Amino acid sequence: MKNQLFRYLFILIVISGCSERSSPDNQEANAVGNYDGPIIDMHIHAYSDGNPLMSMTHPPTLRSETYEGINSGAEQKEKTLEKFRQHNIVKAIVTNGQLWFDDSSEVILVGGANRPVEALRKQYQEGGLQAIAEMSPFYAGILADDASQMPYFELAQELNIPVGFHIFPGGPNYGIHLMPQMLGGMRAYNANPIQLEEVLVKFPNLKLYIMHGGWPYVDDVKALMYAHPNVYVDIAVVNWLLPQKELNNYLKSLINAGFGERIMFGSDQMVWPQVISVGIQSVNNADFLTLDQKEDIFYDNAAKFLGLSEAEIEKHKSQ
Numbered sequence: 001m002k003n004q005l006f007r008y009l010f011i012l013i014v015i016s017g018c019s020e021r022s023s024p025d026n027q028e029a030n031a032v033g034n035y036d037g038p039i040i041d042m043h044i045h046a047y048s049d050g051n052p053l054m055s056m057t058h059p060p061t062l063r064s065e066t067y068e069g070i071n072s073g074a075e076q077k078e079k080t081l082e083k084f085r086q087h088n089i090v091k092a093i094v095t096n097g098q099l100w101f102d103d104s105s106e107v108i109l110v111g112g113a114n115r116p117v118e119a120l121r122k123q124y125q126e127g128g129l130q131a132i133a134e135m136s137p138f139y140a141g142i143l144a145d146d147a148s149q150m151p152y153f154e155l156a157q158e159l160n161i162p163v164g165f166h167i168f169p170g171g172p173n174y175g176i177h178l179m180p181q182m183l184g185g186m187r188a189y190n191a192n193p194i195q196l197e198e199v200l201v202k203f204p205n206l207k208l209y210i211m212h213g214g215w216p217y218v219d220d221v222k223a224l225m226y227a228h229p230n231v232y233v234d235i236a237v238v239n240w241l242l243p244q245k246e247l248n249n250y251l252k253s254l255i256n257a258g259f260g261e262r263i264m265f266g267s268d269q270m271v272w273p274q275v276i277s278v279g280i281q282s283v284n285n286a287d288f289l290t291l292d293q294k295e296d297i298f299y300d301n302a303a304k305f306l307g308l309s310e311a312e313i314e315k316h317k318s319q
Helices: 002-022 024-030 073-087 117-125 147-159 193-202 218-227 244-256 274-285 291-306 310-318
Strands: 039-045 089-095 108-112 131-135 163-166 208-211 231-234
Touching: 039 073, 039 208, 039 291, 073 089, 073 274, 089 131, 089 291, 108 117, 117 147, 131 147, 147 163, 147 193, 193 208, 193 218, 218 231, 218 244, 244 274, 274 291, 291 310
Parallel strands: 039 089, 089 108, 108 131, 131 163, 163 208, 208 231
Antiparallel strands: none
16 A cells, blocks of 8 residues: 555656646746847947047956957958858848948948938938937937937937937946046946936837946836837847846846846947857856747847838748
8 A cells, every 4th residue: 555655656746747847937948048040230330441449459348358459441341241140140230331231231220320410311311321329429428318319319200210329338347547538428427228218208109229228227227118118228238348147137137027028139349340249149148048038139129129021030030
């Protein structure tokens, strides 16, 4: 009798274990690994020769890594487009992307910024503008809700094109002191994403994404995302500047709050093409993410935000 009882208990334990392993929740939790599908990069730069960033070595990041800068506009384009091919980057919002458009017209979405509003309108009318990005009055100490910025948001809503708004982190850590000529106007107290609140109220149909994810103001980012369904974030820079644990904490905070479908990949590649690879690997290294969540970050969320067609999405995913 005792042996039979033990036998029944053993069978129950085995059945329970099999049931747990085969449950949908458990299958999803175990579906981890490196994502290798199509990627949309929401944050890239194209430069001409003579840009002051050329040949610049990026100062040590909070990961204690440095990156050697490329030497020319031609080299920047060549090595960045090579990274696109290497990592299956099928779309990218490129500030000044008109410099590269003829080389990769299927991939590049041209972002325009730091130009008069009427010049941007004309660029759009000529078919050469798909986003207003990046907007960066932050470097001059100007807030998003300043009257001087309103015409740009108004134009973006009118044309139904995305706005990429840059706040923190701006430049490398300690950049105010390391590069005062370039970054001397930025201040930590002007970096809070809450400065976008009145913009979002005034332009309720604006397609806006916060560049660099609004780190470290993650609670305020969550407040904006809770209040305004049209707010997304890209994780450019934070995915190669922050230590992996801090990046994980940031991603977990947004995902745990229910905003996992509004996080988009970005690299902010300027003159350091290798950061594209580092940023991609950092997301793949976030081992708490399922493959579905990684696919959301790398592709699906941006495809939805940009309004890609079903045919285009199917084409990308079949490659």
